[in-house]
Amino acid sequence: MDGLVSISHLLEALKAGYAFLDPELRIVRSNARFRETHPSSPSLQDLPVFDVLPETVGLEEVLKALRSGEKTSFTLQYIAREASPDILYLRLVLVGTRDPEKPVLVVLSDETEQARILQRVQQQSFEIRLMRSLLNEKQAALAAGLIGSSGAMVRLRNTIEKLSAIPSSTILIRGETGTGKSLVARMIHLSTDLRDRPFVEFNCAAVPESLLESELFGHEKGAFTHAVSQKKGLLEEADDGTLFLDEIGDIRLNLQAKLLTVLDSRKFRRLGSIREINTRFRLIAATHRDLRSMVKEGSFREDLYYRIQVITLDCPPLRNLEDDVIRIARHFIQVYAREFGKPVAGLTPEAENKLKGYRWPGNVRELRNVIERAMIFTENPSLDSRDIQLQSTGEDAPVQTVETLPDGGLSFEELERRLLKQALERARGNQSRAARLLKMSRDTFRYRLEKHKLLE
Amino acid sequence: MFNKKICLRGEFGVGKTSLVRRFVHDLFSDDYITTLGVKVTEKVLPPIEKNGKPHQYRFMIWDIAGTEEGRIQHESYWTGASGALIVADLCRPDTFAHAKKIMDHFLAINPGASVVIAGNKADLIQRQEIAAHEKTLKEIAGEISRPVFITSAKSGLSVEESFIGLAEGMLA
Ligand SMILES: Nc1nc2c(ncn2[C@@H]2O[C@H](COP(=O)(O)OP(=O)(O)OP(=O)(O)O)[C@@H](O)[C@H]2O)c(=O)[nH]1
Ligand SMILES: Nc1ncnc2c1ncn2[C@@H]1O[C@H](COP(=O)(O)OP(=O)(O)O)[C@@H](O)[C@H]1O
Ligand SMILES: [Mg+2]
Ligand SMILES: [Mg+2]
Numbered sequence: 001m002d003g004l005v006s007i008s009h010l011l012e013a014l015k016a017g018y019a020f021l022d023p024e025l026r027i028v029r030s031n032a033r034f035r036e037t038h039p040s041s042p043s044l045q046d047l048p049v050f051d052v053l054p055e056t057v058g059l060e061e062v063l064k065a066l067r068s069g070e071k072t073s074f075t076l077q078y079i080a081r082e083a084s085p086d087i088l089y090l091r092l093v094l095v096g097t098r099d100p101e102k103p104v105l106v107v108l109s110d111e112t113e114q115a116r117i118l119q120r121v122q123q124q125s126f127e128i129r130l131m132r133s134l135l136n137e138k139q140a141a142l143a144a145g146l147i148g149s150s151g152a153m154v155r156l157r158n159t160i161e162k163l164s165a166i167p168s169s170t171i172l173i174r175g176e177t178g179t180g181k182s183l184v185a186r187m188i189h190l191s192t193d194l195r196d197r198p199f200v201e202f203n204c205a206a207v208p209e210s211l212l213e214s215e216l217f218g219h220e221k222g223a224f225t226h227a228v229s230q231k232k233g234l235l236e237e238a239d240d241g242t243l244f245l246d247e248i249g250d251i252r253l254n255l256q257a258k259l260l261t262v263l264d265s266r267k268f269r270r271l272g273s274i275r276e277i278n279t280r281f282r283l284i285a286a287t288h289r290d291l292r293s294m295v296k297e298g299s300f301r302e303d304l305y306y307r308i309q310v311i312t313l314d315c316p317p318l319r320n321l322e323d324d325v326i327r328i329a330r331h332f333i334q335v336y337a338r339e340f341g342k343p344v345a346g347l348t349p350e351a352e353n354k355l356k357g358y359r360w361p362g363n364v365r366e367l368r369n370v371i372e373r374a375m376i377f378t379e380n381p382s383l384d385s386r387d388i389q390l391q392s393t394g395e396d397a398p399v400q401t402v403e404t405l406p407d408g409g410l411s412f413e414e415l416e417r418r419l420l421k422q423a424l425e426r427a428r429g430n431q432s433r434a435a436r437l438l439k440m441s442r443d444t445f446r447y448r449l450e451k452h453k454l455l456e
Numbered sequence: 457m458f459n460k461k462i463c464l465r466g467e468f469g470v471g472k473t474s475l476v477r478r479f480v481h482d483l484f485s486d487d488y489i490t491t492l493g494v495k496v497t498e499k500v501l502p503p504i505e506k507n508g509k510p511h512q513y514r515f516m517i518w519d520i521a522g523t524e525e526g527r528i529q530h531e532s533y534w535t536g537a538s539g540a541l542i543v544a545d546l547c548r549p550d551t552f553a554h555a556k557k558i559m560d561h562f563l564a565i566n567p568g569a570s571v572v573i574a575g576n577k578a579d580l581i582q583r584q585e586i587a588a589h590e591k592t593l594k595e596i597a598g599e600i601s602r603p604v605f606i607t608s609a610k611s612g613l614s615v616e617e618s619f620i621g622l623a624e625g626m627l628a
Contacts, residue, residue, distance in 0.1 A: 050459065075532060076530075089492070122468075130469040
């Protein structure tokens with residue numbers, strides 16, 4: 001337009017979708033990328049922009065101001081769109097052109113990648129804070145704490161109790177996945193005087209390396225590209241409370257060094273700031289990795305290792321806990337019996353044998369899932385061995401066949417649709433739970449729901 | 457049919473997305489997936505009578521990312537809204553004050569817009585507690601005489617009523 005480059009070439013090169021609007025705000029020219037965002041109608045020619053982009057409803061005043069030149073542009077960031085199998089995030093920009101035939105330009109660009117990262121970071125912090133605020137209610141449930149009367153479990157509980165008397169020391173919790181490391185960390189926090197202070201839980205393996213540091217230390221506005229506002233780090237949030245760093249073995253060496261400095265000096269700086277902030281917190285770290293051999297390999301700092309392993313707790317794998325498998329299973333049966341309103345009393349002897357004979361690679365978490373699933377499906381007064389579906393035994397896990405193919409054939413699509421709906425109903429709308437019933441990941445499940453238009 | 461833009465606002469995790477899902481799709485999930493940015497969903501409301509005449513609205517429902525301690529980001533999301541459902545979490549009384557802040561801010565941008573306050577997650581707290589919380593929310597809303605609904609996205613309690621309340625506010 002200003003003669004240097006054609007706007008449409010520029011926008012194509014930027015991989016943006018665009019459309020021009022006529023004075024009646026109808027679409028008069030658009031590129032393929034723009035039309036992709038509205039796949040239900042092949043041509044958008046002459047359609048009112050309000051029909052094509054529901055986000056523009058209500059923006060009549062803005063559009064008027066763009067046409068009159070009163071305003072030059074208007075931006076909406078991170079507009080989410082369901083796009084199978086995932087969500088797409090778009091940036092919508094409206095620009096006034098001063099061309100009387102085509103007075104407004106609409107530009108759509110893809111921001112999905114950046115949005116996903118931000119979403120994950122916020123998910124971590126919001127989820128923890130929401131849980132913490134509901135902790136009082138959960139506290140009662142947690143009071144049951146670690147179930148089990150095997151020697152290993154009794155020792156673990158005793159140690160936790162002793163630790164309540166020394167509230168400042170650093171603690172390292174080791175154990176396979178699902179053995180109760182997070183539960184133990186929370187119990188330690190609740191058993192000390194820090195009870196009413198923050199418990200800040202952070203899974204170091206769940207956030208990309210590049211964002212770990214700003215999550216921990218916080219940042220000032222503008223410290224890096226995505227730092228749109230100032231933000232407290234977890235070190236600050238945990239002040240006077242407990243910082244629980246799950247999967248600490250997944251932190252890289254340079255951040256390990258910085259963490260060690262904080263532990264020694266009890267001071268740190270936000271990214272982009274020169275001001276030192278004092279902080280006091282109890283560190284509880286957990287990992288399923290063997291830190292000692294990581295030290296030997298050089299992937300974990302020896303000095304940090306010695307700093308955090310002052311007191312070590314081992315969460316034993318479920319297969320070593322003798323009859324605790326049954327005790328814990330009974331506990332979960334009670335929990336789900338209440339939740340689902342099903343009067344299931346316990347386990348038949350065959351079911352008990354089946355549970356005892358299994359290796360439980362996913363430990364208590366896996367046991368909980370197995371019981372949950374059984375409780376959803378069972379019609380029996382006690383869980384039977386056929387209710388118990390184990391993942392990896394190979395033998396003895398008959399695939400429940402739904403039906404044999406009728407002579408006249410059947411609609412596979414319809415069958416899939418019905419199973420999806422049934423799973424959702426049984427799981428009372430909880431998608432993760434429904435996905436587990438069908439032994440698929442939540443993403444796959446959502447993808448299929450979408451395929452059958454069972455999702456928004 | 458009138459197309460109207462309405463916004464859901466409130467602290468993170470108060471149940472905005474869940475209220476929209478219940479209202480539009482009649483579904484609920486216990487999972488928490490925080491909303492980033494905004495997601496717009498359409499829903500046609502049942503006709504509303506006013507002076508013997510039926511009025512029908514199509515809502516463009518803006519489910520907007522939650523705030524942290526009432527801090528406002530992305531103000532442009534609010535431009536041109538005819539109404540707002542301001543949501544607080546009955547289990548987290550600290551979200552009440554934030555709701556007030558957000559409501560004031562919204563009305564400054566869209567004076568005259570319809571506003572309804574929802575105290576959500578009623579299924580999680582005791583009856584006696586509800587009455588006290590409702591009173592607090594009514595005090596907040598009462599200053600500008602806007603209606604308060606005690607809702608549960610999980611049980612469906614007063615979810616539709618809240619959205620219809622918004623439409624009625626537009627007719628007033
Ligand atoms: N029991 C109960 N739980 C609810 C209710 N409404 C929402 N929740 C739960 O509260 C959590 C947060 O709900 P969301 O709807 O995602 O909250 P939101 O306000 O959209 O959160 P952000 O997008 O992060 O701002 C989820 O785990 C929901 O299942 C309710 O009425 N009752
Ligand atoms: N001994 C136990 N008694 C009762 N529940 C347990 C026990 N150990 C673990 N759990 C439960 O099992 C699940 C997995 O535990 P979690 O602490 O998340 O494991 P980890 O952090 O080691 O992966 C949680 O629901 C937890 O409450
Ligand atoms: Mg864990
Ligand atoms: Mg949401």
